[in-house]
Amino acid sequence: MKAADPPVPVPRKSGQPGQPESATLAGTPGPTDGGPARVTRKRGAGPLLPYLLIAPTIVAIGAVFVWPLIKTVIMSFQDVGRRELWTGEAAPWVGFDQFTNIFADGDFWDVVWRTVLFMAVCVTATMGLGLFLSMAMQRMAKGVRLALTGALVAAWAMPLLVATSIFRWFADSDYGVLNMVLTKYLGLDFRGHNWWLDPKQGFLIIGAVVVWGAIPFVTITLYAALTQVPKELEEAASLDGAGAAGVFRFVTWPVIKPVFQMIATLSVIWDFNVFGQVFLMRGNKPEPEYNLLGTYYYEKAFESNSFSQGAAISLITVLLLSGVAVYYLRQLLKIGEVE
Template structure:
């Protein structure tokens, strides 16, 4: 028997089962401890600044609106007295307050409508002009947008001046029109129209720039398809462009309402710091009650009612922002 025959057979161990494949981690899905707190940490500086800048004035505003607080309380001769809702009852029962509310709503509505219409027309025009014309218009828009409100108000006072105003001189050149010496501020409606033009002039650049950016997102294929189906320019705008721009239009309209309801320096400076009764809006009316009549409690109550009036507009704005966030 050979040596090969006496060798014992080698036992081969059974194969081990292969380990399960490692699950690949998706990029950007790494979960870290305390990840939920990161957004709040990033927002903390901004929230702190808002609390310091707006928190105390808002708390003080609410406190004053429920107190009797005049010049005697301001100088410390008498302590502030809590009067509950008496200030609100007196303000809401005053017919002058409701006249100011109606005037403010009409002023804001007119300003917003003119701003959105003019902004849309200019934005559509920018899509059809040459590059250098678009550049010049954008420079003019940014220049007017960056002009301080006090400077713009002074310029408008000069343009509509009864004796030296350019606007009256230009209108007088029309056949049968004599506007030399016409005082635009002799009546409230005419004067508020001038102030409305000032507000629109300052607000249009932001609307134009925003809508121009939105128009670049309108697919050209949809516009061409609508034209092939027989739609004219108005039909393309109504059925293609307008639905795509609707979220932007809603946001711009809401922001414009908030800004125009809070107009103060334009009216205050245009009327030399003493707006007449026909020029009073909610902001100037609250200011006069607090710092002219020295009834700081009623001025605070009017300001707080204005804030509550705007909360509905802010709710619409936030709802639209959330909708856009869900779509994205």
Template sequence: MSAADTTTPAKVPPPRQAPPPPASVRPLGPRGRRTPSGAAVPWLLLAPCLLTLVLVMGYPLVRLVTLSFQTFGQSQLWGFQPAEWAGFDNFAEVLGDGQFWAVVLRTIVFAGGAVVFTMVGGMAIALLLQRVSGWLRILINIVLVAGWGMPVIVATTVFKWLFDSDYGVLNALLSRLPGVEMTGHNWFASGPQGLAVIMLLVVWGAVPFVVITLSAGLTQVPRELEEAARLDGAGSWGVFRHVTLPILKPIIVMLTTLSVIWDMGVFPQVFVMRNGHPEAEFQVLNTYSYDRAFVVNDYAQGSAIALLTVLLLLGVVAVYMRQMLKIGDVE
């Protein structure tokens, strides 16, 4: 072996890596094209949905706004007379009508009561479902989904039969109680009593969604926090108030807002329950707008009432967005 073979081989330095590209340079795609930035990806994914909403709701909304500023009745509908621009006359007439404000107050009270009973009842059922066995929870969820999936017209027809004055099941059951005589009782003889029945129908149809959503939220509540609260001496109400409720607050705000929007827009329950002709004491905003447009044949005023309803609901959505932004800032 020669002296050259015993020398230590020189170490070869590793190849230098190229520095990473600056953040302002977008990566190239497989064909040399620049890929969209991260901020544009959500808008690209939402584009089909937004386009569908614009196509489906854009023209009806524009037509609604246009009609509310015109004089448009049956003569204009059939083309006998051209539609004339009325400015804010329709809104002034609607806002100056005392019956409109009575309907607004009735709608707010109706929707508020329905939302309160829906949220309280849904929360109570969701909490109870956490304490039952697995198979019973599955059975109750199946019943809730079946009730939630029932068409509104079918559910309204069933409630009409339950509360019928002559053949109603509820009157027959109540009459069996000692000292109670409900045979032939008409639940729709007065507006408040009839609206209470309709409110029960609305709550019955909305509770399943609330229960299922809150049940899913309750599974995300850490058990460690609940156990720590109990070790600190908190009772069931204390654990719910200081641990469960804050964690469920975003879900509760969302459900409450959706319930307000849905209950403010109640139409088929009232319309079908009153056989297509709701009396004055049963009128809510949607049925009142329908009557002005298709019973009185004043489509302009009906559109003005519908537009005012939309603006009222936009106020509810604004409150919802404000609450969600507050929750996001706290987190």
């Protein structure tokens, strides 16, 4: 009797009953049939790789910020003199004596209140003028807006030394532009007027330098925030009878408020630590009535050789601004959540 012929394999389409979708031909060897296994494995980067990538940044931040802060804290509890500073010898520990002497000094509290008042005036002027200019930029022609933006960027890029030199020339008693304008065009007698004899007038010039240097950043940032305000909402509010003040209060302000608060917080930190404007405007040696916290602890550390006292005052300044810094971080987190 003749043997039956072996069955011929019949091709089957993927998806037929009893046939896996991955196979396209009956009898094709699979992983369990001795054929090559096609397994795609995702090779993980490893749990330590992200930390290794950011390690250089962490080291740089630690070297530039963390370690100096630690040294400042240590010095504030010591009595560091020239000998210990230059030779590296261990300075004697005095505990809280530096802080006790500082808090008992009436000049320190005068400087603190002067700094707070100066900061409040500068921040108010900066934010007010910056908001005004940013809103005015929305109504300018494109060419005028680009020219103003270029001028703001150029003013922002100007070095502090150049800016203070220009403002010192403006307020010069003999050849200053300010005295000339007030005398010639406004009919006031300011010939030979010295703006630095009265600290109030002197801080007016210093504050002008601070505000002038901060306005470009505030204006450009607020203008960017104003471009995010939906125009249809402003038009709808105007059609409903809201005036310009109402549109700004109920439509524009809620949109730009987070950015405004963030910039104002940064301005508080910057203006509280003003140093270069006062130091350069007063010829690298400010008078006691012109001292702010930034120049006060510099004077204590490097002119009076009270390095530990200067470190203690700088640490007090950091603690005073810590609350503002926390508020700034909270604003950043809120903006991130909204986005």
